[in-house]
Amino acid sequence: xxxxxxxxxxxxxxxxxxxxxxxxxxxxxxxxxxxxxxxxxxxxxxxxxxxxxxxxxxxxxxxxxxxxxxxxxxxxxxxxxxxxxxxxxxxxxxxxxxxxxxxxxxxxxxxxxxxxxxxxxxxxxxxxxxxxxxxxxxxxxxxxxxxxxxxxxxxxxxxxxxxxxxxxxxxxxxxxxxxxxxxxxxxxxxxxxxxxxxxxxxxxxxxxxxxxxxxxxxxxxxxxxxxxxxxxxxxxxxxxxxxxxxxxxxxxxxxxxxxxxxxxxxxxxxxxxxxxxxxxxxxxxxxxxxxxxxxxxxxxxxxxxxxxxxxxxxxxxxxxxxxxxxxxxxxxxxxxxxxxxxxxxxxxxxxxxxxxxxxxxxxxxxxxxxxxxxxxxxxxxxxxxxxxxxxxxxxxxxxxxxxxxxxxxxxxxxxxxxxxxxxxxxxxxxxxxxxxxxxxxxxxxxxxxxxxxxxxxxxxxxxxxxxxxxxxxxxxxxxxxxxxxxxxxxxxxxxxxxxxxxxxxxxxxxxxxxxxxxxxxxxxxxxxxxxxxxxxxxxxxxxxxxxxxxxxxxxxxxxxxxxxxxxxxxxxxxxxxxxxxxxxxxxxxxxxxxxxxxxxxxxxxxxxxxxxxxxxxxxxxxxxxxxxxxxxxxxxxxxxxxxxxxxxxxxxxxxxxxxxxxxxxxxxxxxxxxxxxxxxxxxxxxxxxxxxxxxxxxxxxxxxxxxxxxxxxxxxxxxxxxxxxxxxxxxxxxxxxxxxxxxxxxxxxxxxxxxxxxxxxxxxxxxxxxxxxxxxxxxxxxxxxxxxxxxxxxxxxxxxxxxxxxxxxxxxxxxxxxxxxxxxxxxxxxxxxxxxxxxxxxxxxxxxxxxxxx
Numbered sequence: 001x002x003x004x005x006x007x008x009x010x011x012x013x014x015x016x017x018x019x020x021x022x023x024x025x026x027x028x029x030x031x032x033x034x035x036x037x038x039x040x041x042x043x044x045x046x047x048x049x050x051x052x053x054x055x056x057x058x059x060x061x062x063x064x065x066x067x068x069x070x071x072x073x074x075x076x077x078x079x080x081x082x083x084x085x086x087x088x089x090x091x092x093x094x095x096x097x098x099x100x101x102x103x104x105x106x107x108x109x110x111x112x113x114x115x116x117x118x119x120x121x122x123x124x125x126x127x128x129x130x131x132x133x134x135x136x137x138x139x140x141x142x143x144x145x146x147x148x149x150x151x152x153x154x155x156x157x158x159x160x161x162x163x164x165x166x167x168x169x170x171x172x173x174x175x176x177x178x179x180x181x182x183x184x185x186x187x188x189x190x191x192x193x194x195x196x197x198x199x200x201x202x203x204x205x206x207x208x209x210x211x212x213x214x215x216x217x218x219x220x221x222x223x224x225x226x227x228x229x230x231x232x233x234x235x236x237x238x239x240x241x242x243x244x245x246x247x248x249x250x251x252x253x254x255x256x257x258x259x260x261x262x263x264x265x266x267x268x269x270x271x272x273x274x275x276x277x278x279x280x281x282x283x284x285x286x287x288x289x290x291x292x293x294x295x296x297x298x299x300x301x302x303x304x305x306x307x308x309x310x311x312x313x314x315x316x317x318x319x320x321x322x323x324x325x326x327x328x329x330x331x332x333x334x335x336x337x338x339x340x341x342x343x344x345x346x347x348x349x350x351x352x353x354x355x356x357x358x359x360x361x362x363x364x365x366x367x368x369x370x371x372x373x374x375x376x377x378x379x380x381x382x383x384x385x386x387x388x389x390x391x392x393x394x395x396x397x398x399x400x401x402x403x404x405x406x407x408x409x410x411x412x413x414x415x416x417x418x419x420x421x422x423x424x425x426x427x428x429x430x431x432x433x434x435x436x437x438x439x440x441x442x443x444x445x446x447x448x449x450x451x452x453x454x455x456x457x458x459x460x461x462x463x464x465x466x467x468x469x470x471x472x473x474x475x476x477x478x479x480x481x482x483x484x485x486x487x488x489x490x491x492x493x494x495x496x497x498x499x500x501x502x503x504x505x506x507x508x509x510x511x512x513x514x515x516x517x518x519x520x521x522x523x524x525x526x527x528x529x530x531x532x533x534x535x536x537x538x539x540x541x542x543x544x545x546x547x548x549x550x551x552x553x554x555x556x557x558x559x560x561x562x563x564x565x566x567x568x569x570x571x572x573x574x575x576x577x578x579x580x581x582x583x584x585x586x587x588x589x590x591x592x593x594x595x596x597x598x599x600x601x602x603x604x605x606x607x608x609x610x611x612x613x614x615x616x617x618x619x620x621x622x623x624x625x626x627x628x629x630x631x632x633x634x635x636x637x638x639x640x641x642x643x644x645x646x647x648x649x650x651x652x653x654x655x656x657x658x659x660x661x662x663x664x665x666x667x668x669x670x671x672x673x674x675x676x677x678x679x680x681x682x683x684x685x686x687x688x689x690x691x692x693x694x695x696x697x698x699x700x701x702x703x704x705x706x707x708x709x710x711x712x713x714x715x716x717x718x719x720x721x722x723x724x725x726x727x728x729x730x731x732x733x734x735x736x737x738x739x740x741x742x743x744x745x746x747x748x749x750x751x752x753x754x755x756x757x758x759x760x761x762x763x764x765x766x767x768x769x770x771x772x773x774x775x776x777x778x779x780x781x782x783x784x785x786x787x788x789x790x791x792x793x794x795x796x797x798x799x800x801x802x803x804x805x806x807x808x809x810x811x812x813x814x815x816x817x818x819x820x821x822x823x824x825x826x827x828x829x830x831x832x833x834x835x836x837x838x839x840x841x842x843x844x845x846x847x848x849x850x851x852x853x854x
Contacts, residue, residue: 050077463575483604497626502661502663660712737828758805765796
């Protein structure tokens, strides 16, 4: 309690109430209610002293006043009722003194600037609350204009709950947090220093809580049952109906705000789980259609049910892939999506995989090698990509049991279906069309990479950077191209190259270097013009033989460098080869080959960062990203039938003996293999043969690590990607988010429940990025007055009708002034600085002023 007013009045009394002819003033103050007993010791009066009269010190005070100090002004404070004249030991002094009358309620009201006298009884009721300085200061900090009892009660509740603002929603949020943590500390404070009955009256008034049971547990159940019922629009179980609020609009908005409040996320989640168990939610889920549940986000069990439904249908080959995709897309906008995001991503790639398999199951017919490569480039690669993305997300699941059967289906379909069919047909086409090194008009050979792709740029005076990422296969490059387009200004073009066989690192790396003659030496491996192709020093020497202003670098070294170091290293250099090794590093070791798909994701991050650094640090204009080879990978263990027995080979004829190829001095006759002459590739020695399995088999060799392999002739291994990136600094080559606009012409709201239409103005493409927006209404003070909707604008459709969004809004049940301006806020949370995407003024002129204004 601030004693400024008390002190001021007492000091004025000392001056005004000196008895006629007297020399000092004595003031008696009887405080029967003990309202100021804690404050008196802190009182410091100018021109007066304080004595506290208790039931046993009257004679001592009388002696002080009349003998020890007969001249000073005194305040005699007594935290007791005024005694009768007969029992008053100080009656003789009181006769020539004065009395001080006040009550704490009046002082508090005066200090807070409250002039409404009808509120005095309410303030009197709460004097215990105001007796504490900390509570009083918190209340004062709100600077509330108290017009009625409700303003006072909410302010007191806000102070007791330590809310940031004197709003009932904030009070309830604090109480709900405590309830979710199984504590009632604040409620105990309300019972001691506030008015619990007043709290429940406010809850009834603003949230429509009407049950006799006045507990937070029951109130929370009412909130979530009402939210579920209202947003679902379907009949709920009869046993739940007693929990329905009479103010569904306000409950909807309040619960929506709780869900979207980051500081309350854990609290809401725990509340919802508790209520879900209490009402046996999962037992009733089957009574609603999955599409209706998919729009709902009250309870976690909804997602568990949706996930089980999609997983079961996919496993049973029900089909309906578009239906599953729509349900997953619907879930992306809901509260619980973050808990299930990895699961939904896993399901998304599973359904995309199965859908693609179904669409091409009759497409594997004998044609030409070039046609098959075109099919892989445009279509078949997507199966490999979905398989990779499925396992990348599946590996992150904490509970894999739920999707284990689906995983088995994906694995079996991929290995026994897609891989078997493709690896059976492709070697036949290769033998027919490419066995003797024939050229394909549509696809340059990997060994011609420098001559046809790099040399023309260098010869024209351009500086060229080539990033060679070990084992970056074509399907991964498709995804990498999208990432580069999003992150950098410029253009990209992805082409496929016909890779060398064996599709091994040593030959692949050698084949993309310049030089006149590529040979194989038993003691050095592959050499170009007599120089070994192993190591950055040798590769630099080979590059400099073609262009003196060249250098070979390791990607890992560049990633550690600062901007000036980039400038120093590349000063005067026109041709730069950068060797990046993440994917192969994961896959070629038995301990990490299971993580190879995570390695692909890491490779993406590093290649994009390298590309950015080259553009930003040394103004790189021409960057080519390619690979030495691809790979094949399967998750399930290999059986003996998947391995080729090599028998006893003449070790004198074998130069290299790997799981996917044998390099021999002459042709070897092994079952289920193709023997490929390397004369078209190597100057010497003549007659060297690469023996590779016809299918996805592995040669049987000692040791572990047979799931990730390369060296053979499968399209996954030899269809080499080449991304050509051209840095263009113009704004039109910078990726930008698509625009989303409100299409309704009117800017007036006439019902509490209404729909608004939004439009994604252009489809997503390589330079048009998706945008996720939160949309809600606020008043002129910035307070939210509606629920929040989420729009994820990521449609690639060219049809305008497929890029429209109809969103339902519900206003809080309060009075709206049609003369005031309200705002529709579109917020982009991904933006770090300016989150407000658009703010559109509206007027609100309600035709029906109740919760059912639709």
